[in-house]
Every structure is written in structure tokens, then in C-alpha cells.
Amino acid sequence: MLTGHRTWIFENKPTILSTGTVGGPFEANGNIPNDFDLLHDDIWLQQASFEKAQQTMMEEACQFAVKNSPIEKEQVQFFIGGDLINQITPTSFTAKTMGLPYFGLFSACATSMESLALSAFLINGEGANYILSGSASHNAAVEKQFRYPTEYGGQKPPTAQWTVTGAGVALVGKEGNGPKITSATIGKVVDMGMTDPFNMGGAMAPAAADTIATHLKERDIDPSYYDLIITGDLGHIGREVSLDLMNKEGLQISEQMYVDCGLTIYREGQPVLAGASGSACSAVVTYGHFLNLMKQGEIHRILVVATGALHSTLSVQQKDPIPCIAHAVSIESGSDLL
């Protein structure tokens, strides 16, 4: 049901039945290695290319999501996902392997929540019973496409972020045990004329602030309704900027309840500069870390705001600014709703 301009309330409470998360060696060495279903120690995954490695991770994440759920793969109706690589081929090839009807999405790093919102909407409207939704990224594949060859000795400024190698998939079902998807707010493309591709957090912060403010306003709730407001991959700079932006607008969001996936996944001391990014970042941290916390009963209501920068190497070279988007999905633990 539409509330306000761009917020959906899911009264049938689509459920995240299970998740599958896969990571690489850098993530294994990070802050939350126990929240992954599978960690690889080789960034190539014995594949011929980084793109194929990413596809393999996505396939594995899908398999884990199905395995962790009470249902069979044949019961799944749709696969909704996307990634950052040219024409989202790794995701499309995964869809081929899975043999499922498929929606391919692109919202850069906001793809994870875009696909979750759409899955919830389809299930809420009885368009499907079970949907696999997720996103993947691979550090080296993204470096190659958006920046320089991985072995090139370019110096990244302290505003740069480290792309996560991993894949996160959620299996959304009509009913069952698990966290419920209660609402979603679809983001607008926000362009503040930021042009530095090495400062994604700064570029994406206004989009995140806009989506969070709209979500709270259209649902007519206070920020304190949520235990945590989780942003996708704003990093140190974007987190601080967006928090200040919202406080300036009169939204009282406290430091403790405003967390960022890009700052959660890695340890202090890993060379990630301003934090993590990549379409897998919000997916693996939400589906792995935060849903586990919810299952343990430590948190009950979260708003996940995945942020994405919608530029390409071409648009940056042609001096276009970096437009950004943020999609928000609220997830609430099952028991809380009863």
C-alpha cells in the first residue's frame, strides 16, 4: 500500500526466510567473519576472471539462502538482483545458472535494498510466494572497471573506499519464521554536483539523508522507532555528513543508532581508508551481521538505507557530476509484531 509519495507499507508482512552470505579473504580478516556462510581464501575462487569469481560467489550465496530455508529451490519464483559490472552480467549469468525468472536491477550499491523492496512488494501483492533477492561485488573487478588495473600503483586519497568482495542474498517468502519486511521507501536521484569519484561517501550522503527524512515523514514515525538506522556504504565522511545534514533539518538521530555497513565489515587497521563500499557491502552486512543480531534478539527494528552512486567511468571522464540514490527498507523482528 502506498503511503505518501514513495513509501510502501507491506501489510502482509513478507518474511526473510533465510539468507546466504559469501565473502573473500579480506572480509575473512575483517570485523564480522562469523556472520558469513562461506569465506574464500582466494580472490580468484579458482575462476578464470574476477567477474566469474563474482558470479560464483553470487551462485553460492543463492544456494546457501535456499539451503538455510525450509523450502526447495523449485519453489522459488523469481530472482531479483544486480551488481556493478558492465551490464550486470555476473548477476544475469547467475540467473542463468539458477534457471529462475529474473529481474535485473541497477542502482549501484543501492541495488541490495532496491531488490529487497521490489521482492517484498511482489510478495505483498501476491505476485509471488518466494523470491531470491541479492547483490554481489568483487573488489578487483570493480577496481578494474571503475579505477585502475589492480596492480597499478595509484595513490588513493583518504576519502576513497574499499569495495567489498562478497555476495549477499535473502530468500523472501510470503509467510514463515523470520524477520518481517514492513515498509520501503524508494529513493530519488539526488545530484549535488559532486564530481570526485574518490569521495563517494560525500556524494551519497544527501541521497541517504533525503530518503531517511522522507521515510520517517511519510510513515509519520520518529527516528527512535528504530533500534538502528543502517546506511549502506557511506563510510566515515558520508556518515558524518548525512548525520549533520539530518540534524540540521531537525531530525534527532543519535550517534549510537546511526550505523554504516561500510564501517562495520572491516576491522580498524585494514587499509580501507574511509570505509567499505560496493553493492555487496550493504547486502552481506545486513543479511549476515544485522539479521543475526535481530535473531539473537539484540535489535528489533531496523531501517536499512542502501546508498548508490550512479556514475560510470564514461560519465566521470565526460565531467558529469555523480548522481546518487538511496533506497530504504524497514525490517522488524517477527516476535515484535505479534
Next chain:
Amino acid sequence: MIFFWAFVVGGIICVIGQIMFDVFKLTPGHTLSILVVVGAILDGFGLYEPLIDFAGAGATVPITSFGNSLVHGAMAEAEKHGLVGVITGMFEVTSSGISAAIIFGMIGALIFKPKG
């Protein structure tokens, strides 16, 4: 002495590059292209050779010397053949850097995989 000055002059040229990175926010591609052009222009005024005499590898190892040696090759050939030599002589002196990069690039591609 030459070792000391090679270190200092080479280091200073790199600091100029770093300032172009950090202050003017140029990409490595822009920075290196500008430095090569600067090297060519300096040689046009006859200023780069003295620097090489003074600092040795401190002046020949930075990429600026690439512009310098391109001009040198062109000028040497131009003395013999006039204006046509400007075009034909260009790579006379510089070929080693480019050919080494191509050869070792190819060998690298044959034996190495990116480590990520």
C-alpha cells in the same frame, strides 16, 4: 656526489608530481602527461641537459626525461635531414623505455596474474 644529487633532484621532481596530485587533484594520467610536456619544453630551452649533467639519474629516471629525449632524438635527426627529421627522429633516443615496457608487459602478462 652524483648519488646525493640524484636522490635530491629525483625526489624534488616527485614532490612536484605529488603537489599536482593533491593540490590540483589531477589524475596520474594528467600529471604524468604534463610532466612529459614540461620535460620537452625544458629541453627546448636547453635546460634539461644541464640538469642531467648535474643530477644524473635524478633527472633521467623521472618521466620528464622522456619528453627531453624525444626532443633530443628529433633535433639530432633534424640536424641531418631538416624538418622531416623532426618526425622521423623522434624515437631514436627514447625507444628503450617504450620497448622495455612492452616486452616486460607482455612477459608479465604471460607469467603473472593480478593479485588484487
Next chain:
Amino acid sequence: MADKKKKNLPPSSQEYQAFQQQREVKRPLLKNCIKAFLVGGFICFIGQLISTAYIYFFDFTEQTAGNPTTATLIFITMLLTGFGIYDRIGQFAGAGSAVPVTGFGNAVISAAIEHRTEGFVLGVGGNIFKLAGSVIVFGVFSAFIVALIKTILIQWGGL
């Protein structure tokens, strides 16, 4: 230049960019410059060592030792690039490892290694100068202009 670009933006964007800039982590200029100086100087020092070795032990003069020195440095770069060390040095040293000819070699070799998955002809062959190409293009073109002007001045101006 940056100011001119900013003037064309709507006021809300300008305001945000100023807002953002206060919170942006600044690049540590002095630290970066010192690191670039030390690493860049060290690479040139190694270059001088190699070049001196060529003069002492082979039939090369100061004039002709430059070419084998460059080739040797690029060979070392190939090993450092292939074993995944040069990109670490690059993150530490910035221009210190980008400006010497080893940086040129690294740009070529890293592109060659990276694009091998797309095949040798279209991948390696087509992308090997992806990064370093502009250096060659602008080097050659500016050298052409400089040499042209100089030649004309010498021939007609009697310089």
C-alpha cells in the same frame, strides 16, 4: 577553475559542497610530499647505482648508460608489479613511485596483466597502453612542436 565550475551549480549544491568540504578528510599534503620525496629520490638513487654499474662493468658511457638503466628499472618493476608489491608502494609513495620511469612501466605492465583475461590480442594488446598511452601521445606531440620550432629558428633564424 574549480570556482568557475561551482558558479554554474544551483545554490543548494554549492551550499552542500561547502558543507561537505568541512567534513571531508583532507589529503595529508606534507606527509605525502615527504613520502614522495623519499621514495622518488630512492628510486632515482637506485637508477644512479644501476647506471654507474653499467659504466664501470660494461662498455657504456654516461650518455649511453641511460637506456639499459631504464630497461633494468622496468624489469624490476615487472617483478614488483607481478608479485603485487608495486601497488602497495604506490599507495604509500604516491607520485614518488608514479613519476619515475618505473611508474610508466607499472602503468603498462599492470594493464597488460589485468587485461589478460580478455585475451592476448584484444585484452593485452589493446589495453597495454590504456594508462601510459597519454604519456606517449603528449610526449611525442609536444616534442614535435618543440623540435619543430627549434629547427625553424635554427634554419631561418640562425640561432
Next chain:
Amino acid sequence: MLFLFSCSPESESNGAKNDGQDVEYTKIANNKFVDQQKANKAKKILSKHDEITSINAVNSDKNLVVAIEVHHNKRFQLTDIRKRYAKELKKKFPNIKTELSTDKKIILELESLEKEIKEKDISNKQIKKKLKHIINLMKEQT
């Protein structure tokens, strides 16, 4: 460290000091095979200049090859210095082909040749051959 580098090549050249000036060169003995008077004369002429820190020279009956090392701070004007002294040598030795170099390699080659001459185990023919090789090195451009 600075002085270690700057001094070591010169001190190795085991040259004798001349007239209180700190220009180093070795007078090579004349023997019946090879007459090195011209080379010694060239050394004497050039040693008058302060900016030169070491001189090596060898002559055959047709060629006189001289290599000088100048004070490091003067290396910015190396091309001019080279031209100036080459001219001077040409003027002083009109009857013989003179070559002047500032290249480290030529200095090294001449040094070892001087040593061989001093130890008298080299014939006139060999000197000629070696000088030819050195001149070829000088002419070789990159």
C-alpha cells in the same frame, strides 16, 4: 655520506698533487715505446683551471684523448666547460687530433690505460687500438 661519495672515485685514482692545486693527475713516465709528453703537457695546461678536479690523458702519435672531471657544482655548465677546454686543447696542440671528454666511462678507461702505460706492459700499437676504442665510445650517442 656526501663526501664519501664525492671523494672515493678521485682518491682511487692514486694521483699526485701538483703545485698545491687540488687537481689530481699522474705524470706518466716516458719510455722508449710510447712518448706521453703531449698527454703530460695537456694535463699541465688544464690543471691551471680551478674547476677541474681530475685529469686523465693519453696520447698516441695521432691522437690525444683527455678526460676531465669538474667540480660537481659546475656540472650545470658542463657543456660549456667541455667546449671551452676542447677549444683550448685544439689551440695548444695544432698538430694532433685532440678529444676531450667529461664522461665517467672515458675517465675510467683512460685511468686504466694510464696505469698500463706506467707499468710499461703495453706497446704503441696496443695504445693506438685502445684509444680508438675509447674514441668510438665517446662518439657513440644514445
